[in-house]
Amino acid sequence: MTQRRRWLVAFLLLAAVEFAVGLWVHRRRIDDGDLDALADTLGEVPAGVPVLAAEAFVAPHLRTRLASTADLRWIGRPDLRGVTEFYVVGLATTWTRTLDAMLAGRPRPERIASYRAGDFRIARYRFARGERIALDFADAKVTDARADEHPCRLRSGRFDCGVFGRIVPTLAEIDYAPIRCLGLDVPDGTTVALRAEARGDLLRGHVGFSDFNARLRSDGAVRVEIVIDGETVGRFVVTDVEGLRPFEVALPGDGPVPVEIRIAVPSAGTFDPKDGYVPRPAHRPCLDARVVEILDGGGSP
Amino acid sequence: MNERHPPRRTRRAPSAAAVAVFTVVLAVLAVGGRDVGITRDEGVYMEAGRRYGAWVARLVRDPRGALADRDRAFAFNWEHPDLLKTAFGVSARLFAQPPVAGADGPHDRGGLVPLLPESAAMRLPAQVIAAFGAALLCFVAARRSSVVAGVVAAGAFVLLPRVHFHAHLAAFDVPVAVAILVVVLCYLRALSDPRALPALAVALGLAIGVKLNALFVGPVLYLHYLAVLARQVLRDGVRLRLGLVFPAWTWAAALGGPLVGLALWPWLWRAPFERFAAFVRFHAAHPWYNMEYFGQNYNLPPLPVSYPFVMTAVTVPATVLVLGIAGLWLGLRDDRRAAAADVPHSGPTFFVPVPDRHGRREGLLYAMSALWPLVLIAWPTVPIFGGTKHWFPAYPFLALGAARAFAALVAGLPPLWRAAAACAALAPAALTTASGHPFGLSQYTALTGGARGAARLGFGRGFWGHAVVPLLGSLPERGRIYPHDLHELARRTYVREGRWPEDLVPAPPARADLALYFPERHMTTHEIDVWNAFGHARPTDVLSLHDVPVCLRYDRGPQDP
Structure with a gap:
């Protein structure tokens, strides 16, 4: 065989491989039958047990059929702290690097079951040590809030701080993801203090800025201070280039303890090429904070 | 056989192949174009085409007046040269069907030979140029080697997704x-x-x-x-x-x-x-x-x-x-x-x-x-x-x-x-x-894993808010819709063609009855706005390419899956 013919054969092999792979990948895999099978398999998952999509593009399909995947409280969870057991649904895999990041320092959970539902792969995972969320700051009912020492009144699920603005439980876009958090709609220079008393083993949370367009128009930072039982245990500055900045503080765990998170917001507005600094659109800080209780011997969610 | 002068059939083969390629490519584009939604930029170019086309029509009737008044027509979308947009407008003046009753805007009588929907007529000049490009590639390559190589040249251009x-x-x-x-x-x-x-x-x-x-x-x-x-x-x-x-x-x-x-x-x-x-x-x-x-x-x-x-x-x-x-x-x-x-x-x-x-x-x-x-x-x-x-x-x-x-x-x-x-x-x-x-x-190549593979690797899903045509038939006759990235001028073109209900008007998420969302990483905030406004995150419809969503529809109201 001449050199030219060898090249031709190699090229035709490449074409054959690309065509065959194309037949496999250029087709729809998720259809109504797959979604029905998925709903049959996971429809009875108890509330509070997250069902996560391994691949982001699968999530909207899941949300059409599974109530647990469309639950705004779970969509907005940035990590798996406070979770004992969960399900993952995917097409090609049931574990990804995104899920590794969501472990937030916990050991990787054990896969206790695997299923198929149509073309979907489903895995059920359980952590060796169970956890539950004892208190979520985004649940405004259990949080006391002040803005520059001015008490904020709880009205219709949000804190009204008068001239000092509002503190609003919300689902916000931070670092291109939906995050359930307390949005701080406060004027420049305000320091917000959020207080609660909770029994738990650690305080886990995040601070970030919403939304995308505001982040383009401001780099304003906030200063965060964490006070446990009257003692400052953490102080740091967060900027939006950090995305969703995590924090974690150990709690005594032997009884209810006062937890306070203070956030100083020097500049809440954005910069506009024409008008300079403007209060709207706001470069809005948002706080996710949860008191997590570690359950002995696994426990139930 | 005279080697310096190949037979007439051989000499004509590249031209014949080019004509065939032109015809096939133009037909495929013209037919397939109806499935392709109107992109953001097209909405603007089509509006420019209407204005420039009206100017050309006036130039024929009243050259002096048209020349004196040209800035008013061409000021719209001045940031791109005028030639193609003028061609879009002239094509519409020739071939566009009149807009449906009730739709507003200029040029309401339709073209001289109203064979095509307005957007198809506007697209025709660019489709002709694309077909000409394929034909030219075929001709050049065929002259250099063979007609088959010419077809490969044309295909290697127009068959890129x-x-x-x-x-x-x-x-x-x-x-x-x-x-x-x-x-x-x-x-x-x-x-x-x-x-x-x-x-x-x-x-x-x-x-x-x-x-x-x-x-x-x-x-x-x-x-x-x-x-x-x-x-x-x-x-x-x-x-x-x-x-x-x-x-x-x-x-x-x-x-x-x-x-x-x-x-x-x-x-x-x-x-x-x-x-x-x-x-x-x-x-x-x-x-x-x-x-x-x-x-x-x-x-x-x-x-x-x-x-x-x-x-x-x-x-x-x-x-x-x-x-x-x-x-x-x-x-x-x-x-x-x-x-x-x-x-x-x-x-x-x-x-x-x-x-x-x-x-x-x-x-x-x-x-x-x-x-x-x-x-x-x-x-x-x-x-x-x-x-x-x-x-x-x-x-x-x-x-x-x-x-x-x-x-x-x-x-x-x-x-x-x-x-x-x-x-x-x-x-x-x-x-x-x-x-x-x-x-x-x-779309992405097979060896990338297609659309799913690209989504896993973190490449863009698309842009321009065009992926909506399969959903148009199920839109309600009236109400308020959050159109997200669908450009208003593109929406107006759908209205003019009777593909979008006249009484389904755009509104922000807080006041909308339904919403469209075209997934892009930096657009996430818009989807979350819809979730917050509607109180749920359950899409009514997911339009996808090989499972990768390209457009989602949300409806306000109780959404128990």
């Missing part, structure tokens, strides 16, 4: 790629034949009239010419003269091209230098688009230098890419062989700077033409422009390279085997393109 998508649109990206191909071919001819100088001037002027990419061609051609000249001076001992440093073709391009461009750009006529400077300033300070690349959103320059090269690798099927690169390399090798063999018969002159056509370094020209559009986008100080369409001018030369390599691979095979090899060469691209239609903007 992104090119195929854009070729449907009333936009500039495929037309400017074709126009630049014509400019380069005219330049090549003009090096050895002064009769091509007027064609070069006209071609460059037309290209400038299409899109700003054409402004970068001149320096590339001159760099190529300097390389040719350097070899003449260094190898052949040609004496360097001013007439050879700036030969006739440079004057035709530098003076004739801009003059033709100006003649085709009525917006510039009143204050050419001032308005052209404003045009350049607009694009130099162009707003940055958002580009998702390996899971990261880029909206501030510089993009990674690798961006256009990797995006080419994941959107151009491997068979075409490998053939194209191999062919460009073979072209460079052809140049070296020609250089070793050729001795010019007469000295270069001002009008004929490269008397021997084998000394034109054609391979180098094609390689440079295939490379500069990517290098330009990769350049760290260039603003972040949109997607792969911005280096489309590279692809016709990649296609010529593919034909060159294909011809080398199949040399000596019987005709039937050559045809079968051509089918094999183009089959992966055809499959990828056909299966991606009408969402070709979201």
Whole structure:
């Protein structure tokens, strides 16, 4: 065989491989039958047990059929702290690097079951040590809030701080993801203090800025201070280039303890090429904070 | 058989093949165009087309009044040259059906021969240019080697998924790629034949009239010419003269091209230098688009230098890419062989700077033409422009390279085997393109894993809010809708064509009854706004390309799955 013919054969092999792979990948895999099978398999998952999509593009399909995947409280969870057991649904895999990041320092959970539902792969995972969320700051009912020492009144699920603005439980876009958090709609220079008393083993949370367009128009930072039982245990500055900045503080765990998170917001507005600094659109800080209780011997969610 | 004069049938074969390619490509685009939604930019260009078309109609009736009043028509969307938008408008004046009763806007009587929906009529000129580009590639490659190689050249261009998508649109990206191909071919001819100088001037002027990419061609051609000249001076001992440093073709391009461009750009006529400077300033300070690349959103320059090269690798099927690169390399090798063999018969002159056509370094020209559009986008100080369409001018030369390599691979095979090899060469691209239609903007190559693979790797899903046509039939007759990235002018065009209910009006999420969302990483906030406003995150409908969502519909109200 001449050199030219060898090249031709190699090229035709490449074409054959690309065509065959194309037949496999250029087709729809998720259809109504797959979604029905998925709903049959996971429809009875108890509330509070997250069902996560391994691949982001699968999530909207899941949300059409599974109530647990469309639950705004779970969509907005940035990590798996406070979770004992969960399900993952995917097409090609049931574990990804995104899920590794969501472990937030916990050991990787054990896969206790695997299923198929149509073309979907489903895995059920359980952590060796169970956890539950004892208190979520985004649940405004259990949080006391002040803005520059001015008490904020709880009205219709949000804190009204008068001239000092509002503190609003919300689902916000931070670092291109939906995050359930307390949005701080406060004027420049305000320091917000959020207080609660909770029994738990650690305080886990995040601070970030919403939304995308505001982040383009401001780099304003906030200063965060964490006070446990009257003692400052953490102080740091967060900027939006950090995305969703995590924090974690150990709690005594032997009884209810006062937890306070203070956030100083020097500049809440954005910069506009024409008008300079403007209060709207706001470069809005948002706080996710949860008191997590570690359950002995696994426990139930 | 007389070897110097091949039979008439053989001589006509490239032309016949080009005509066939033109006809098939135009038919495919015209038919497939109905499935392709109106993109954001098209909505604007179509509105410009209506205004420019009305101006042309007035020019016919009342030339003096139209010429005096031209700025009012052409001020709209002045940031792009007028030529194609005028063609869109004239095409609508000729072929568009009248808008449905109740739809507002100009030009309500329809065209002279109302055969097509308005958007289809507006798209027709760009589709004709795309088909012409494919035919030209076929003709050039067929003349050089064989009709089968010509078909490979045409297919290696129009069967690229992104090119195929854009070729449907009333936009500039495929037309400017074709126009630049014509400019380069005219330049090549003009090096050895002064009769091509007027064609070069006209071609460059037309290209400038299409899109700003054409402004970068001149320096590339001159760099190529300097390389040719350097070899003449260094190898052949040609004496360097001013007439050879700036030969006739440079004057035709530098003076004739801009003059033709100006003649085709009525917006510039009143204050050419001032308005052209404003045009350049607009694009130099162009707003940055958002580009998702390996899971990261880029909206501030510089993009990674690798961006256009990797995006080419994941959107151009491997068979075409490998053939194209191999062919460009073979072209460079052809140049070296020609250089070793050729001795010019007469000295270069001002009008004929490269008397021997084998000394034109054609391979180098094609390689440079295939490379500069990517290098330009990769350049760290260039603003972040949109997607792969911005280096489309590279692809016709990649296609010529593919034909060159294909011809080398199949040399000596019987005709039937050559045809079968051509089918094999183009089959992966055809499959990828056909299966991606009408969402070709979201399509990726098989070896990337298709749309799913690209989503896993973190490449963009698409943009421009066009992926909506399959949902149009299920929209309610009245109510308020959050249209997200669907441009209002695109929506108005759907209304004019009766494809969008007149009483379904746009509203922000807080006041909307239903919402559309076109997934893009930096648009996440808009979907979350809908969730917050509607109180749930359950889509009513998920429009997807091979499972990767390209448009979601949400409805307000109780949403228990």
